[in-house]
Amino acid sequence: MTGVRVRDDESFERALRRFNKFCEKTGILTDIKKHQHFEKPSERRKRKLNAARRKMRKLQLAEE
Numbered sequence: 001m002t003g004v005r006v007r008d009d010e011s012f013e014r015a016l017r018r019f020n021k022f023c024e025k026t027g028i029l030t031d032i033k034k035h036q037h038f039e040k041p042s043e044r045r046k047r048k049l050n051a052a053r054r055k056m057r058k059l060q061l062a063e064e
Contacts, residue, residue: 002028 004019006012023029039047 002026 002019002023004015004022006015
């Protein structure tokens with residue numbers, strides 16, 4: 001369980017900002033979004049293949 005202790009001289013907003021930054025750094029939110037719905041193995045392969053194609057296209061355009 002992720003948690004942040006609020007310091008004596010710290011406001012709640014500042015502690016919440018620190019907590020959000022910690023969650024973003026550890027990748028918790030992206031992991032939750034990724035596991036929100038089941039993804040079939042064929043869909044996962046298709047998504048990864050499309051991402052690789054986009055990356056290759058981007059690299060090719062950068063070379064020109």
